[in-house]
Amino acid sequence: MDSPTLSRLHIHHVRNLQQVDLEGLRRVNVFYGRNGSGKTSILEAIHLLGMARSFRGSIKSLISHGSTQTTVFGEILPGKLPLGIRRELTGEVKLKIGGEPVRTVAAMAEQLPLQVINADSFDLLTGAPAARRQYLDWGVFHVEHRFFDQWQRFQRGIKQRNMLLRRGKLPAEELAVWTRDVASCGEAITSYRKAYFKLLEPRFLAIMEKLSPSLTGLELRFRQGWDKQISYELALENSEPSDREQGYTHVGPQRADIRVLIDGHVAADTLSRGQQKLVVCGLKLAQGQLLSEKGRGMCTYLVDDLPSELDEQHSTLICQQLADMKAQVFITCVHRRDLAGVWPEAEEEEFAMFHVEHGGVSTAESR
Ligand SMILES: Nc1ncnc2c1ncn2[C@@H]1O[C@H](COP(=O)(O)OP(=O)(O)OP(=O)(O)O)[C@@H](O)[C@H]1O
Ligand SMILES: [Mg+2]
Known part of the structure; x- marks a missing residue:
């Protein structure tokens, strides 16, 4: 089986991300930006899509203040199978695969196996x-x-x-x-x-x-x-x-x-x-x-704040392993060049860079 790969992502009302449309996702997706800009929230939105919950805090804390619901929609290659989730403040959850409602989170997890490193x-x-x-x-x-x-x-x-x-x-x-x-x-x-x-x-x-x-x-x-x-x-x-x-x-x-x-x-x-x-x-x-x-297929890795507790040599070895496994990776850092030293250089064309600023995301030139 080919590894499931997220190719597009639409996020509505996840923390400070009111509406974010991400296209052109690649194998390695780097989100850089200042503290509080919304980088971890992007990883949380992906986690919500695959697991119907956040990896930090309650679902209520994830829904943007002032909103009553959050929606995440993702397109998965091969086959462009769309996955969607809507969660209401009331606790109600709606899950869809290929436009059809599904009852269990297990069905979503099967389509998008995720691992978090934070x-x-x-x-x-x-x-x-x-x-x-x-x-x-x-x-x-x-x-x-x-x-x-x-x-x-x-x-x-x-x-x-x-x-x-x-x-x-x-x-x-x-x-x-x-x-x-x-x-x-x-x-x-x-x-x-x-x-x-x-x-x-x-x-x-x-x-x-x-x-x-x-x-x-x-x-x-x-x-x-x-x-x-x-x-x-x-x-x-x-x-x-x-x-x-x-x-x-x-x-x-x-x-x-x-x-x-x-x-x-x-x-x-x-x-x-x-x-x-x-x-x-x-x-x-x-x-x-x-x-x-x-x-x-390989699972998708959500890697937040990799350098915390790790020296550069060990961060590099982890990135090398992720690159060797050909995993799709969503990784955050503060400065656009932070990963330059730690991700294998040969992987350059596999990179997509995104700048996150005040809850908005723009595509940046590759490193
Ligand atoms: N429910 C919410 N509604 C609106 N904004 C929120 C909500 N929860 C958190 N925020 C804000 O969302 C912003 C993004 O948080 P996030 O943790 O994604 O930032 P970050 O870019 O990962 O920052 P850091 O570099 O410090 O880890 C923060 O400014 C935070 O205060
Ligand atoms: Mg963060």
Whole structure:
């Protein structure tokens, strides 16, 4: 499959971008401009199109002050498939692919797989496990088409089971029905996660070798969310007394995590901020590479504020990797020449430069 590439973008009422029409997008799209001009907002608009949410703050904070709704429309090559999203302040969402309404964000994400690298990226390493599960599931979702259905069933099942557990008196047979259902889809999603993880780790290590050869001893470990020696059904059975007591399901894929270790120590507690960001970039780049190896095309990278926490040498190595992977990239910087030193020169014709000023965007001469 050819990689999905955004060729046009129309943005209405995203933060200070009242109306922005971007044409002539290329593989590498650079947005430069002063602080507060609207650069990150452009990346947010693309994120809204693919994920129906922002990567910073609530959706309400993203809708331009004074507006009741925001709209983003994008054309994707090959085939010029148009994607559209409208979000109202009331919370209502309308999604369209090829002019036809679609019900799930998953359908949009499938058309436009996105990865974000920004100043908050190290959160993936240092933050709560939910972010790492989301990271893992992004990858599994894009390479294993059976995953999403099982995942949805699991979410429904666990919700029902927890509802029953919270009720004082439990109809035993009713709980057993949900326990069996949760056990079966929990096992399924865990086996998809494990298979994906097995492919991910070597790619991550190979990319880290390029980004930071001195960071040796890195290791990823997958924690499935219950004792790996026993089946999920047995784990649920064992935890039933405490589940009943506390009113929720203690074990399962909803507790899964990825642990990143360096020389056997927890990476989040050991690495410097810059090293943490490099590891997160390695994780995100590995997902893109795996996606493309699986024939799903390369994902689009939204890269905001790359130099934060990184020295020039490491920024250059990340850009080199993005260029080698032939990923479509939307990248921000303050001055038009900021990327000159860090992006490979051979890529010049692949560049489109845009100047962002007070919420307006103009095409600039290539660097
Ligand atoms: N809901 C909103 N409605 C209107 N304007 C907003 C809204 N939210 C934020 N803004 C403004 O939008 C502008 C653009 O913000 P953005 O974060 O995109 O800037 P930026 O170009 O990325 O700046 P920096 O270089 O500092 O990262 C800012 O001036 C901000 O105050
Ligand atoms: Mg910004």
